[in-house]
Amino acid sequence: MDTIRTEYLEERFKELQSAQTGSALQNWRSEGFKNFNKLGLPTLKNEEWKYTGISRLFTKDYTIPSKKDNVIDREIVDKTAIPGASGMEHLVFVNGKFNKDLSSFQSNDGFEICSLEEAFNGKYHEDAEAYFNKSSLFIKDGIHALNSSFMNESVFIKIRKNYHATKPFYFDHIFDTTSNHLLASPRILVVIEENANVQMIGSYYTHGSMDSFSNEVMEIVVKENARLEYYKIQNDTPNGSHTGTTHIRQIGKSYVHTVNISLNGGMIRNNTDIIMEEQANEAHMYGLYFLKGNTHVDNHTLVDNTKPHCFSNELYKGIIDEHATGVFSGKIYVRPDAQKINAYQSNKNILLSDTGTINTKPQLEIYADDVKCSHGCTVGRLDDEALYYLRARGINKDLAKSMLLKAFADEIVMQIKIEQLKEYVETQISDRLQLAD
């Protein structure tokens, strides 16, 4: 067993702080690192990390990218971006840092993009102060604190009132690990103003043979009558590990739709939190993890109903093959006085190999009485009768299996409302199942 090393991070932290004196994030980082030291790395004893031994990522030394480490060849960006990226508001993040030169935009009004420092120092300081780092109140672990410690070149995005974005925002994360193991800490704050309507996509790609560990925190604030669709696509190389928090606050009556697709990668942990802070919020959360190799995906979701009349629906599906591990932990939380809540949660898994593992933990915590909440979860194999039906019609076993798995996955893929993205995910799944279109 390799030893777990975090001491060297102290030195890296000091280097980062001294390189950026006077930054508005200085104090946030200090606080983050203080918390990191206090909390340490989560162990399996920590209930929220029971099935994900994150400490094994810390057996190697990572380099922390400095301010200038945010360049990469444009060719690599073009090659690895999802199809149709050129027609989107394409935001390129290299090693966790926003690179404006590589990014391209289709429209120039309706939204504002700047660094978090600029937001704190400029005209958006009210937004920044009101909304920044609120996720730390919900996720109190060393991994979140680690992001706060090392965030820099973080991004603030404001979607203006009444703006209906016709092009999706694409957060394209690329990690350059050609020479070193890399720890990237992307940090993004998005404020969606009243009546705005926006689609967002996030994807992750590790370029190079060394390991990348991206530890992302994305905070999104959704105001009255706004509408958000967020798609997180994980199709990284096996040496790309990721821990990501997507913390969505619905502070006005609004609509949120999230889809999380995990296909490839190393060790992945996704926290998707939806905090319903106003009455009659609506949220739909979907997830698909289709894993093979040694990929480990842990999806943690939280729907926190703090006000009455909210609705949420959640469906996560998993297909686990080879040595992969799929973890799902969902929580529906209904606060006292949040009456008339409808909340549904479902998790369905298929285990294909006898070396794979599925751990699932759907939870309800309910402190109000006039609610309708339910959850269901299944772990199983392909339906023998369905297989028989197909085989009786002359379809060979492998093809029949693939068809059933495709249909199983499609329920989630159909929830992607960006046509090009949907096609891309469908192709990825068909390829894996060796299905021709």
Next chain:
Amino acid sequence: MADEMQLLEERVNREYEYGFSTDIETDTAPKGLNEDIIRLISRKKHEPEWLLEWRLKAFRHWEKMTMPKWANLQYPEIDFQDIIYYAAPKTKKAKPGKLEEVDPELLKTLDKLGISLNEQKRLTGVAVDVVMDSVSVATTFQEQLAEKGIIFCAMSEAIQKHPDLLRRYLGTVVPMTDNFFAALNSAVFTDGSFCYIPKGVRCPMELSTYFRINKENSGQFERTLIIAEDGAYVSYLEGCTAPRRDENQLHAAIVEIVAMEHAEVKYSTVQNWYPGDDAGKGGIYNFVTKRGICKGNNSKISWTQVETGSAITWKYPSVILKGDNSIGEFYSVALTTKFQQADTGTKMHHIGKNTRSRIVSKGISAGKSQNSYRGLVKVAKTAENARNFSQCDSLLLGDKCGAHTFPYIESKNNTAVVEHEATTSKIGEDQLFYCEQRGLDAEKAVALIVTGFAKEVMNNLPMEFAVEAQKLLAVSLEGSVG
């Protein structure tokens, strides 16, 4: 709606029926826990050397442990030095041989509880072992059972008469190091019931243990061990009550069940410890470890529980499905009111091939109580074709209570099928309306719906108990409706 609230109000204000204490002289050990106390308990029970060593080993291990905090329960630190670990009703002999020799005061207590030992003697039905405070005071029907080769006696008696059996099985299902409370129990357990069903014997009557805490400031630590040999069958019942006291009393029991090939054990509990008063003062802290192992192929263990008492319930009756084709079942109704807190559920460990388990849990919370289901279904790589179905439903009565579900599912076998579903809701207005429209008043309608809600579990109780449990739910919840 107002009627419903009133009904709930009534329920919340209902007094605890079994809250009397009996004035019996008791033989007690001083407060506190150390090796001397354990030696004292062991000496008083005339235990063999190996058992004392075993206790001391458990105690030394316990000293290194800390109280578990993971449950969804809130309670103050328990001062383990402020508890009496041994309290026995004083009798002329160490153990009454016949009913006539039992202290008359004690008999009166048992009468009040509805377990008239005299009556039991006449009625064929249930064989009872009564454990008061820490000591088994009376066991009925021993002779009749002995004819069939069944051993049913107090643990302390078993230690004297059947040391080999005890030594072979004690602590094999729940090891002394299993958890904080199991270690504590292993160190200080004072009595309990022992039951052995030999090969091929179907126990002709229900066996029953009745637990009662009587002495103030005392904890009760009993231990039950049930062994069913190949092809044996037994149905076992357990009931519990305690007097009303202002301070919290600790109950930390262990139940171990071993089922060999083709054996079947059915274990039913109606737990009605004192739940505390309206302000949440007093009540029993019930920290119990119950576990059975389906050791042989085709064996079956079934847990049924009706939990209405205790200030705090921390209890997860589990089954280790080791034998091929073995079956584990868990049926539970947990009702919490006032300031009660319950964190209860089950664990099903599938190890053998074609093992099956079924979990049905019904939680009802009212008043200011918190009711959690916490369960684990674990399918090992070896458990080919394992099958589990779990259903956890929660009913909320009142807006100050909480209902929570924490199921854990871990599967490592690709032929296993595991299903879990849970719902939480209050009584539907349409259901109420339907009943009221047909001439039932609100109170009766609520009663009817709650009874229906719990029926699936109630149906699994043995006849003798089902009546009691129905009554208990009725008094506990349904106001005047029975």
